Amino acid sequence: MSEVPRYVLIQAKNTLKANDTVILASGEKYLVPRGWLGMRLGRDAVKVVKEDITDLWKPYDISIDLTNKSLLVQRASGFGDMLWMSAVLKYIKDKYPSCRIGYSCSFDYVPILRLIPNIDKVVPIPVQASQLKNYDYHLSFMDSVENRLGEETDENSYEAFYKTLGAADVPDEYKRPYVKDIAARDIGKGPVVGIQPLAQSQIRDLPRPLVIDFIKEMNKRGYHVIMFTNKNEHRLIDLRNVVKDLNVSCSFEYSKDGDIYDSCKVLKSCEWLLTPDSAFAHIGPALGVKTISIYGPFAAESRMKYYLNNWAIDTRPSCRCRLHTPGICPYGITPSPCMDVDFNLIMNIIN
Amino acid sequence: MFITKGPKQEKAENSPALQKQNEELLLRVMNLEKIIMEKFGMTIKELSFRYNTVKLDAIINSFEHEKQEVEIKLDPIVVTNERSS
Numbered sequence: 507m508s509e510v511p512r513y514v515l516i517q518a519k520n521t522l523k524a525n526d527t528v529i530l531a532s533g534e535k536y537l538v539p540r541g542w543l544g545m546r547l548g549r550d551a552v553k554v555v556k557e558d559i560t561d562l563w564k565p566y567d568i569s570i571d572l573t574n575k576s577l578l579v580q581r582a583s584g585f586g587d588m589l590w591m592s593a594v595l596k597y598i599k600d601k602y603p604s605c606r607i608g609y610s611c612s613f614d615y616v617p618i619l620r621l622i623p624n625i626d627k628v629v630p631i632p633v634q635a636s637q638l639k640n641y642d643y644h645l646s647f648m649d650s651v652e653n654r655l656g657e658e659t660d661e662n663s664y665e666a667f668y669k670t671l672g673a674a675d676v677p678d679e680y681k682r683p684y685v686k687d688i689a690a691r692d693i694g695k696g697p698v699v700g701i702q703p704l705a706q707s708q709i710r711d712l713p714r715p716l717v718i719d720f721i722k723e724m725n726k727r728g729y730h731v732i733m734f735t736n737k738n739e740h741r742l743i744d745l746r747n748v749v750k751d752l753n754v755s756c757s758f759e760y761s762k763d764g765d766i767y768d769s770c771k772v773l774k775s776c777e778w779l780l781t782p783d784s785a786f787a788h789i790g791p792a793l794g795v796k797t798i799s800i801y802g803p804f805a806a807e808s809r810m811k812y813y814l815n816n817w818a819i820d821t822r823p824s825c826r827c828r829l830h831t832p833g834i835c836p837y838g839i840t841p842s843p844c845m846d847v848d849f850n851l852i853m854n855i856i857n
Numbered sequence: 858m859f860i861t862k863g864p865k866q867e868k869a870e871n872s873p874a875l876q877k878q879n880e881e882l883l884l885r886v887m888n889l890e891k892i893i894m895e896k897f898g899m900t901i902k903e904l905s906f907r908y909n910t911v912k913l914d915a916i917i918n919s920f921e922h923e924k925q926e927v928e929i930k931l932d933p934i935v936v937t938n939e940r941s942s
Contacts, residue, residue, distance in 0.1 A: 806936045817937045824930040833906075843929045851933060 508670050510563045511580060511646035513537045515556035515635060522551065529613060529632060536632035537562070539582055539648075547632075562635065566643035567672035572602035578641040580610040581648065582631055585706065585766075585785035586809075588618050589683040589792065591647070594667050595624040597680040608641055620767045621685045621789070645671070658828045660805040664812065681812035683792040688767075690774035693760055695730035700757075700776040700795070702734040704741050705784035707830050709803055711741070712782050713841040718749065719849045720780055725753045732757055732772060734779075734786050737764040778856060782845065783809060791816040798855055802844030803827050817855045819847050 516538055518530035530536060530547075535555060543549060566577055579595065581587050588611060595607060606626045609619060613630035629637055638644065650670040652658045664681035668674075703717045721731045730753050735742055737758040746756070761768030770789060773779065779790040779797045783804055790797030791813045799810065799818045806820035823844035827836055835842040894904055 810936070812938070814938055817935055817939065820934055820936055822932040822934065824928075837929070844931065846931070847933060851935070855935065 508565045508567060508645050508647075508672075509649065510558075510560050510565060511648040512540045513559050514540050514543065514554055515559055515562070516543075516547070516552040516632075517555050518552055520551055522547075524613070527613070535635040537635055537638070538632045542632075562638050563644050563646075564642070566645040568598070568601070569672060570643065572598065572605035572643070574604050575602075575642040576606040576608065576640065578608040578610055578629060578638065578644045580631075580644070580646045581650075582610075583612045583615060585615065585618055586783075586788050587651075588615055588622060589685070589785070589788035590663050590667065592622045592624070592684045592792070593664055593680050593682060594647075594671065595622070596684050597668075597673065597676060598671075599624040600680075608637075618766050618785075621688070621770060623684060623686050658804070658808070660808045660828075662808055662811045678812045682814065683788045685770070685789065685792040688771055688774060688793070691760065691768075691771035692775055693730075693732070693755075693772060695753075695755075697729050698732055698772075698776050699724050699729045700732045700734050700773055700779040700781075700786070700790075702779070702781040702784055702786040703745060704735055704739055705782040708741070708833050708840065709827075709829060709835055709842050710782045710784060710845065711841050712780070712800065713846050714745070714748070716847060716849060716852075717745070720852065721749055721752050721754050723849075723853065729753075729777070730755070732776065734769060734773060734781075780852065787816075798852055800845055800847050802842055803829055819851055819855075821845070821847060 514537070515535060517535050518532055520530070521528060521532045522530040530552070536552075537559060538547065538552075543552070543554070566572075577598065579591065579598075581591055591609070595609070598605065599607065607624060608627045608629045609622075609625045610629040610631055610633055611619070613632075616628055616630050619625060619628050647667055647670055650666045651661075651663050662681070668676045668680075701712070701717060701720055703712050705711050724731050732755055733742075733745075733749075734757045737756075742756070757769040757772055758764040760772045766785075770793065773786065773790065773795060774793045776795050779786060779795050781787045781790060781797060781799050783799060783801050787797065787799040787809070790799075791810070794815055797816045799806070799816060801809070801818055801820045802823055803826065805822075805826070806818035810816050810818050821844050825837070825844065829836065834840050835844070837843070890901070890904060893899065894901065
């Protein structure tokens with residue numbers, strides 16, 4: 507049986523907006539991850555009503571028949587994590603086609619859900635407490651991959667999710683991401699390849715020399731290179747300056763307001779994608795783009811063991827840390843030495 | 858990320874004594890930063906980056922690591938479900 511997530515019930519003291527969207531309405535009660543208190547939500551802006559939400563949460567496992575029932579699935583954050591969940595949602599929906607699935611994640615990850623099928627309703631976090639009553643069951647994947655201290659093992663993430671769901675003997679086809687069928691967008695620059703130079707956490711960034719060598723080599727082979735990255739990423743300023751004389755552009759140049767959905771249309775037109783262990787390492791294979799992904803801090807098989815269209819280079823460092831949160835390598839070295847891959851290894855795959 | 862502030866703090870909390878305490882705390886932090894920057898040859902930018910991303914104990918540990926000779930061995934392999942043509 508899945509567990510009750512570590513959420514607290516809060517009451518908003520004031521109305522809170524982000525980009526004109528109301529996140530908290532004054533006086534309303536919401537469920538938020540405990541970690542949001544004092545971090546995302548000032549303790550003086552909300553009042554904690556209840557520390558334990560056990561009586562509000564009806565845990566689900568796959569043995570419960572969902573025919574004509576509704577289920578709220580929750581995993582709060584991580585762009586890649588949203589892609590992982592796509593497989594689990596497909597598994598549930600294929601087993602119980604008449605069920606209605608609500609998906610709950612932090613409001614800032616909602617844009618990527620446009621890509622993911624089998625979601626009937628998006629329920630952004632903070633979740634209005636009254637919304638829980640709209641679902642027969644609730645399913646949280648909060649501590650499935652990492653434990654409460656944020657530590658991970660080399661266990662495949664999909665297998666960890668199915669353990670939480672209580673599903674055994676799940677076919678391999680449900681252990682890879684699924685996205686909606688989207689049309690490729692031709693940017694009118696001839697053959698293109700993509701690269702995601704920066705991960706969400708700097709510890710998994712591609713080393714700068716590798717990025718430059720890749721762009722130069724692909725330019726030499728007649729490809730235009732698109733860098734897939736967030737428009738507001740400050741590390742990009744320096745990188746763009748270094749590559750300004752090369753045949754390269756950024757994905758957000760082809761999208762409205764840096765929408766990730768538009769970036770995915772551009773990605774679909776790419777022949778190859780080079781990426782670290784980050785969102786596009788999952789989106790690329792799901793879109794059928796031949797993807798080379800580089801893994802250092804985490805084992806490749808913990809992510810892409812069942813993927814198609816994917817070649818992962820796992821550097822298997824002696825210091826494998828399995829860390830997200832320190833931001834940089836625990837040895838204080840940037841870029842992380844474990845991401846330092848021989849460029850020829852990448853080109854051998856492409857050749 | 859966003860942090861909100863509620864209504865203004867009560868008057869008692871804005872007392873000169875509390876303000877003085879805050880100023881003293883700030884001075885102590887600034888001194889500590891100065892010592893760390895000098896000892897490890899860091900800029901304020903590098904230091905704030907570590908503050909923002911690493912817990913205090915991890916910061917201290919990362920300095921310990923830097924004192925040692927770091928030898929990281931890599932053993933790269935290619936993992937794929939695709940057949941080579």
